[in-house]
Amino acid sequence: MPELAEPRRGRPGYDQAAVLDVAVAAFNEYGYDATSVAVLADRLGISKSAIYHHFASKEALLEMALDRALTSLEGVLAEADAAPGEQAAALSAADRLDRVLRGAVHVLVEDLPSVTLLLRVRGNTDVERRALARRRTFDREVTALLTEAREEGSLRSDIDARVVERLLFGMINSIVEWYRPGGPEDADRLADDVIAVALDGLRTSAPRVSPPPAP
């Protein structure tokens, strides 16, 4: 048996996945546009043209990373809908929402680099616009789930569902800005915190503090 994690075969070189990992890390560090193929080559310790052996273009690197992130995210929705365990009994919208939110946090944490890249895409090229379109579809489906949960009576309905969806995922997505693996919070704990804030809010159930009585 060959050693673990050996590149394709023979030779010292990289495979596509290894090049992509380094590229995504650099894209997140400097921004996609500010990252030249030359610095990728530097980081990999190979020449620029060696990179073009693995990928047709710089944008192809971006496309593959974005697809990875989107596929993971879309998987969360699919699993929440279709995995009520063994029986056919459908879950309540509230329970499916819970799964989606926790699942999204887990995807962010586990696919941190590619999701980070996805969340920074602005739509300048076709590749980016396609990625944004897939994100919008995801957001729409979550919004539909929120609406279901409201009709079920589980969620307050005094705020526009689209606004709620955006605030919710604004909160969740912002995790990529600060979360670093190995920190004190693991993904489960973080998901608990998100759910706690989003569903129950920060205010203590105790009555609000009033100004102290006049002296």
Next chain:
Amino acid sequence: MPELAEPRRGRPGYDQAAVLDVAVAAFNEYGYDATSVAVLADRLGISKSAIYHHFASKEALLEMALDRALTSLEGVLAEADAAPGEQAAALSAADRLDRVLRGAVHVLVEDLPSVTLLLRVRGNTDVERRALARRRTFDREVTALLTEAREEGSLRSDIDARVVERLLFGMINSIVEWYRPGGPEDADRLADDVIAVALDGLRTSAPRVSPPPAP
């Protein structure tokens, strides 16, 4: 009296502020790095060198925009602390927090372009790093305020205050991703929504939905 909004005097040309506005809009559209001075010139209908008459460098444009956003944001904290109206009675931490959150939403909405730009800064250059440092200071002060509110008994204290601050401002900051002036939500309404979700959560006060009784 000369007409309103007339450029400096004589000549058709732009002043610094007008150039900056166009630049910030373009930076947000394409990303700072992907925006060339040439496209700025195109949008302004002047030549590249005319831009360099107003600003020493492309980065100076960025710096001025970031400073504007940061100054506005810092003002929110200062006002929340120091503006209890006319009397010297200090506000509760909960009330100051309320002011800060609402104030932040208003700054986002009113200074949308420059704040958007600020929130996308990654720290590649000295200018960017200085901006990030000011942001961190702001975040630290909000965290301190959150801690005060917890000690006061107004907020739940089972979640790390730094995590709460990040989730809270993750939610608020994400507004720049979708809010467009003239939409159905104005800043006040939006601030109400943010406060509602953050403090009271999405769950209905009614008991949670349970599975329907067995048939």
Next chain:
DNA sequence: GTCTATACATTGATAGAC
């Protein structure tokens, strides 16, 4: 799978006239 060498466009910025 990697290399050197190179093509060729675009970049941020400057010089100096009007």
Next chain:
DNA sequence: GTCTATCAATGTATAGAC
């Protein structure tokens, strides 16, 4: 305040040998 002309540097990508 704006222009034309120009610069050196850097950008993405390719050719062809090993």
